[in-house]
Amino acid sequence: MRERGNDGGQQAVVGKSAAVSSGHWRAVLEVRQSISGPQKALIVAVMLAVGLAISAIILILNGVQASSIFDELIVQTFFNRESLASVLVSTTPILLVGLAAAIGFRVRFWNIGIEGQIIFGGVGASLIAFYCPGSGALRLPLMGIAALIGGALWVLPTLFLKLRLRVNEIITTLLLNYVAYNFLMYLVYGPWQDPVDRFPHSAKFEAVARLPGIGFGRVDVGLLIGVAMVVVVWWLMQRSRLGFYMRFVEAKTRMAIVVGVPVISTQIAAVLLSGALSGLAGFAIAAGQEYRLTQSFALDFGFTGVVVAFLARNNPILVAVVSFLMGGLAVAGQAMKVFYQVPVAVVGLIQASIVLSIAASEFFIHHRVRFVRAC
Amino acid sequence: MQIAVVMESIHKSFDRFVALRGATFSAKWGEVHALLGENGAGKSTLMNVLAGLYLPDSGCIRINGEIVEISGPAHAKRLQIGMVHQNFKLVMPFSVLDNVLLANPGGSWRNRRSELAASIRERSEELDFNISPDAIVGSLSIAERQRIEILKGLIGGARILILDEPSAVLTDEETERMLQTLRQLAEAGACIILVTHKLNEVKQFADSVTVMRAGETVAEADPESQSVADLARLVVGEQVAEAPHRAPQLGGVQLAVRDLVAASDNGATTVRGASFEVRAGEIYGIAGVGGNGQAELAEVIMGLRAPAAGALAICGVDVTCAGPQRRRALGLAYIPADRYTFGLASSLPIAENFCVAQIRSGHYGGWTWVRGDRMRADAAEAVKAFNIAGTRNGAKAGMLSGGNAQKLVIAREFSGNPRAILAQTPTRGLDVRACAAVHENLLNARDRGAAVLLISEDLDEVTALSDRVGVMNRGRIVREFSSPVDRHQIGEAMFGHA
Numbered sequence: 001m002r003e004r005g006n007d008g009g010q011q012a013v014v015g016k017s018a019a020v021s022s023g024h025w026r027a028v029l030e031v032r033q034s035i036s037g038p039q040k041a042l043i044v045a046v047m048l049a050v051g052l053a054i055s056a057i058i059l060i061l062n063g064v065q066a067s068s069i070f071d072e073l074i075v076q077t078f079f080n081r082e083s084l085a086s087v088l089v090s091t092t093p094i095l096l097v098g099l100a101a102a103i104g105f106r107v108r109f110w111n112i113g114i115e116g117q118i119i120f121g122g123v124g125a126s127l128i129a130f131y132c133p134g135s136g137a138l139r140l141p142l143m144g145i146a147a148l149i150g151g152a153l154w155v156l157p158t159l160f161l162k163l164r165l166r167v168n169e170i171i172t173t174l175l176l177n178y179v180a181y182n183f184l185m186y187l188v189y190g191p192w193q194d195p196v197d198r199f200p201h202s203a204k205f206e207a208v209a210r211l212p213g214i215g216f217g218r219v220d221v222g223l224l225i226g227v228a229m230v231v232v233v234w235w236l237m238q239r240s241r242l243g244f245y246m247r248f249v250e251a252k253t254r255m256a257i258v259v260g261v262p263v264i265s266t267q268i269a270a271v272l273l274s275g276a277l278s279g280l281a282g283f284a285i286a287a288g289q290e291y292r293l294t295q296s297f298a299l300d301f302g303f304t305g306v307v308v309a310f311l312a313r314n315n316p317i318l319v320a321v322v323s324f325l326m327g328g329l330a331v332a333g334q335a336m337k338v339f340y341q342v343p344v345a346v347v348g349l350i351q352a353s354i355v356l357s358i359a360a361s362e363f364f365i366h367h368r369v370r371f372v373r374a375c
Numbered sequence: 376m377q378i379a380v381v382m383e384s385i386h387k388s389f390d391r392f393v394a395l396r397g398a399t400f401s402a403k404w405g406e407v408h409a410l411l412g413e414n415g416a417g418k419s420t421l422m423n424v425l426a427g428l429y430l431p432d433s434g435c436i437r438i439n440g441e442i443v444e445i446s447g448p449a450h451a452k453r454l455q456i457g458m459v460h461q462n463f464k465l466v467m468p469f470s471v472l473d474n475v476l477l478a479n480p481g482g483s484w485r486n487r488r489s490e491l492a493a494s495i496r497e498r499s500e501e502l503d504f505n506i507s508p509d510a511i512v513g514s515l516s517i518a519e520r521q522r523i524e525i526l527k528g529l530i531g532g533a534r535i536l537i538l539d540e541p542s543a544v545l546t547d548e549e550t551e552r553m554l555q556t557l558r559q560l561a562e563a564g565a566c567i568i569l570v571t572h573k574l575n576e577v578k579q580f581a582d583s584v585t586v587m588r589a590g591e592t593v594a595e596a597d598p599e600s601q602s603v604a605d606l607a608r609l610v611v612g613e614q615v616a617e618a619p620h621r622a623p624q625l626g627g628v629q630l631a632v633r634d635l636v637a638a639s640d641n642g643a644t645t646v647r648g649a650s651f652e653v654r655a656g657e658i659y660g661i662a663g664v665g666g667n668g669q670a671e672l673a674e675v676i677m678g679l680r681a682p683a684a685g686a687l688a689i690c691g692v693d694v695t696c697a698g699p700q701r702r703r704a705l706g707l708a709y710i711p712a713d714r715y716t717f718g719l720a721s722s723l724p725i726a727e728n729f730c731v732a733q734i735r736s737g738h739y740g741g742w743t744w745v746r747g748d749r750m751r752a753d754a755a756e757a758v759k760a761f762n763i764a765g766t767r768n769g770a771k772a773g774m775l776s777g778g779n780a781q782k783l784v785i786a787r788e789f790s791g792n793p794r795a796i797l798a799q800t801p802t803r804g805l806d807v808r809a810c811a812a813v814h815e816n817l818l819n820a821r822d823r824g825a826a827v828l829l830i831s832e833d834l835d836e837v838t839a840l841s842d843r844v845g846v847m848n849r850g851r852i853v854r855e856f857s858s859p860v861d862r863h864q865i866g867e868a869m870f871g872h873a
Contacts, residue, residue: 026446028430032389241734241742248731251720258677258717259732259787260703372430 028370035365044361051357055350064340072339077332085217086334089289091327093118095226096281097305098312098319099233100151104274105314106237107249107267113158113173114278115302116180117151121279122286123187124150126202126293129209130192136208143209144225144283151279152272154180159271163264177302188295202293211288222288229277233316236273246270278305311358329354378440379404379535379566380425385434387420394420395431396590402535402583407557407567409581409598411574411610413778413806417590418570419461422537425568426458427451438535457533459524461540467513471495471523474512478527494530502556516666518549525556536560537568542576543803546665546832554580572610572806574603586610607807621822623842626655628691629795629826630676630707635685636850637671644683645671647850653795653826658817660829660841661852663869668850669830670712673799676828677709678702690794703732706794710784710801714777718784721773725763726754728772729787736791757786762812778809785816795826802836814840834869838862 059073060066077083097114104111111117124146132142158176161167185200192202211220237243245266248256256263285297308326312318333347380402387395395417402408412418423429425436427445436443438454445451451458465474472492481487495508504522512520521541528536538557542550558580561567569581577584578598586594586609594609601609630653637646645668653659663669674680676687678699686695689705711717719728730739730750740746758766763782765775775783781801788796798817802810817840821827831837837844844860845852846868854868 028446030429239744241740241745244727244731244734244745247723247727248720251722252716255717255720256731257679257699258709258711260700260735261731262700370430 025371028372030368030370032366032368040365043364044358047357047361047364048354051354054353054357058346058350058353059336059340059342062340062342062346064336064342072335073332076335077328082217083331083335085219087324087327087331088219088223089217089327090330091323092220092222092226092288093281093285093301094304094308094326095223095320095323096229096277096284097301098308098323099229099316100274100277100281101305101309102312102314102316102319103233103237103270103277105250105309106246107270108253109159109162109267109271109274110170111155111173111271111274111278112170112302112306113155113176113180114274114281114305115298115300116173116177117154117275117278118282118285118298118301119180119184120150120154121147121282122150122293122297123184123282124148124279125283125286126192126205129205129287130203139208140211140287143287144280147279147283148276149279151277151282152275154279155271155275159268163267181298184293184298185295188293192293194292200295205287205291209287210291211284218289220288222284225280225284227320229280230316230320233277233319237316242266242269278302281305307355311355326351377404378402379438380568381437381440382421382425383435383437385421385424385436386432387424387429388432394590395424397434398587398590399592400425400585401595402566402568402585404534404566405561405564406582407554407561407569407580409577409584410568410570410587411572411577411584411606412587413572413610413808416587416610416806418587419539420590421587422458422539422568422570425451425535426456426537452531452533455532455534456537457528457531457535458537459521459528459539459541461543463520463524465512465520465523467511469512470508471506471510471512471515471526472508474523475508475527475530479531491530495526498526498529502559504556518545518553521545521553522556529560534564535566535568537570539570540572541569542571542573547834548664550576574606574610574807577606578603610807621818623658623821624656624824626824626826628652629655629689630797630828631686631688632672632676633686633688635672635675635687636683637668637675637680637685638683639671645850646675646682648685649847649850649852650685651845651852651855653828655794655824655826656821657842658821658827658829658840660831660837660844661847662834662837662844662865663832663847665832667847669799669832669847672847673712673797673830676797677707700735703791704735706791708788708791708793708796710781710788710796710798712799712801712803714780714784719772719775719780722771724769725758725766725772725775725783726750726769728783729754729757729790732787733791753790757783757790761786761816778805778812781805781809781813785813789816789820792823793820793825795828796820797828797830799830800832801829802831802833810836834862834865838865 056069059069077087097118100114101111125143128139128143128146132139154176158169158172161172162169188200188202194201194203196203211222213220214224237246245261248261249263249266253263281301282298286293290297304326308319308322312322329351336342336347337344378401380400382398382400384397384399385395386397398417398421400410400421410418410422420429424431425445427448427450436445443454445454466477472488472495475491475495476488479491482490492508495506499506504526506519506522506526512523525536541553545553554576557567557569571577581598584596584598585592586596588610596609633650635646635649636644639645647668649668649672651659661669671680675682678697682695686693688694689702689707692705694702694705715721727750730753733739739750761782763775763779763786765779772780772783801817802813805813817827817829829837829840838860842858844856844865846854846865848869856865
């Protein structure tokens with residue numbers, strides 16, 4: 001995060017200024033001293049529009065008719081009951097990993113290991129599903145708790161290495177993803193291989209170990225858990241004392257130490273929560289969508305979580321909004337693939353253009369471009 | 376002498392904040408021209424306009440009589456304008472040569488390097504800088520880094536050299552030397568613009584002075600004909616009265632330091648057996664040339680640095696191994712030297728910055744719910760009580776000017792009625808009025824019965840406030856003096872090699 005306004009506003013400014021000649025008018029770049037909320041929102045909205053425009057151009061170049069883009073991709077995705085249900089289904093895990101990433105970033109912990117934590121969340125849930133028969137009503141809550149614990153446990157070594165030995169968590173979380181993935185491979189090719197079809201995935205969960213639907217397409221209770229987590233994380237960040245401490249750890253760790261904020265405990269709590277939420281995402285996928293552990297049930301969700309948290313500026317409410325849009329993008333991407341034969345790479349390109357456009361808005365939030373007449 | 380720079384009716388505003396309202400300025404070749412003003416008077420903004428970092432909203436700049444519109448720092452450089460900023464623009468892991476090269480690229484890479492290395496050596500010798508082009512910037516002292524900035528400008532061909540508060544980071548000795556260098560450059564024909572708020576520097580070294588207040592130029596004067604008091608009046612617009620000294624009401628020992636040994640980040644032992652005691656109701660000042668272990672001593676007392684040996688007690692409780700939280704709970708407060716690193720979180724609201732130290736008391740709610748309304752109310756009260764200007768509802772701490780930021784730190788640190796206060800160069804970079812306010816606050820705390828430890832490199836400050844003065848030299852308290860102190864004896868102890 002960038003520190004701004006460091007010296008009563010005067011010195012914040014040095015360094016960045018450039019001029020580009022263009023005829024009689026000249027664009028001059030200045031560092032902003034402050035910016036209001038509405039201005040910020042406007043900048044982000046404009047950049048989002050730019051991203052959508054670039055996406056439209058990419059689609060037209062790939063043979064999609066200009067007239068059908070809006071109707072197909074926005075109206076059909078979000079305003080068709082069936083399609084909206086699909087959007088909500090793909091939103092669920094994105095929401096949880098987005099929250100997981102956001103809460104880690106809030107204490108300056110770059111959790112790149114969400115994927116590994118999802119896997120261990122899924123493994124924890126499956127452990128209960130397979131080996132803990134008994135009361136049906138308790139099965140799902142126990143699976144959820146096991147998933148939370150599994151995710152938190154998988155982030156623990158990283159946390160220890162960072163706090164004790166100052167090992168960079170970006171490296172360790174990233175590398176532990178491969179360990180987790182290979183462990184999953186071992187399970188699905190080994191002890192947990194499906195005895196029915198001998199395919200490399202686990203046996204199907206029994207009915208009592210599956211999250212029930214809520215009567216709207218394939219949408220299941222996982223979405224409600226996700227929404228509840230948004231509220232919980234919002235409360236934690238904005239209203240609880242832990243959140244208050246987290247703000248200081250994020251804003252200026254050294255200052256937080258000086259004023260007596262328990263920095264280490266705050267970091268431990270937030271990072272364990274980040275791992276636990278990732279584990280919960282594993283539970284939501286395994287128990288709500290796949291009904292088993294598959295080889296790829298966690299694939300790519302880790303990085304999606306990072307992107308969502310970044311776009312949402314680590315704000316839990318915005319995480320919900322961004323996850324919903326990302327879910328929409330995923331469903332629209334499917335439609336593009338199926339109905340327009342748009343290659344998968346192009347779908348990725350569109351997602352990237354939108355993400356980059358919003359990321360670029362950061363620049364215009366910090367800088368002002370002025371046009372002045374040259375003499 | 377010929378006029379080098381003229382700036383006429385410069386206006387500059389940032390969104391809604393007006394920084395300059397028709398400021399004027401002119402400086403001649405061959406002079407050291409001081410630009411004086413309080414924090415937030417617009418000095419730095421005006422000079423940033425001259426250096427091409429800001430485009431003014433309106434106004435006119437002439438260099439050598441010709442109207443110019445400075446389009447950016449590169450253009451300013453072509454006009455022979457160079458600026459040494461308060462926060463140096465150096466790449467720490469690079470060598471001096473690389474840094475100079477970065478600022479002055481061009482030509483073939485290999486030739487350019489040897490060419491620049493030669494001119495660094497030559498200039499460095501000429502100005503008695505003693506800087507090798509191969510030295511790594513990160514390993515050099517702050518004073519040396521400043522010299523590199525000056526070299527960078529000069530080698531880039533700057534003949535109008537702006538220095539933004541160059542002495543803020545230097546000790547008295549280093550300042551003296553740097554100002555001598557600037558004089559030397561002016562005598563060789565350059566135009567030196569010195570942005571400062573230290574009046575005696577102006578009096579001693581400047582040929583002429585421009586005074587700014589609230590974005591306007593209020594006076595141009597000859598420092599010869601003005602007394603320091605006159606200059607102070609011009610800067611603040613009214614007489615500033617320093618609080619009169621009251622006799623101390625001594626209590627028990629609140630802060631005891633015994634044979635403390637500590638090392639700095641690079642492993643050198645800088646605190647070597649320091650011992651002293653501070654009693655309730657007194658201000659104990661630690662004087663000394665910067666770099667004699669004061670910074671590490673302060674960090675050890677706050678619990679940010681573990682001592683290698685020795686003991687430390689707050690209110691009779693041994694806290695040698697305790698963390699900052701425990702020390703705070705015992706009644707220790709800290710006014711840090713670097714308020715933007717250790718004092719405030721710029722990106723967070725003023726209210727949160729004010730309340731963070733007290734949140735553990737539960738006054739602002741328990742674990743589940745933090746009482747934002749109570750925080751804002753308390754902060755608003757403190758803002759009023761400590762006369763902190765420039766706050767709006769929900770404003771972030773980073774929006775405060777230096778003096779007001781420091782007042783906010785003090786307001787917070789005093790809010791828990793501390794029993795011991797560690798103040799480390801509490802007035803660095805503050806203007807006359809803010810300085811007086813900080814001093815008065817420290818004296819008030821003393822009169823309330825707090826033990827105040829004042830660590831400062833500003834000898835005037837130490838002697839004016841302290842009831843007792845300890846001189847720190849090479850990591851030890853070498854001598855102690857009681858008020859009224861003899862500055863000459865303190866000076867001897869500071870520079871002595873005993």
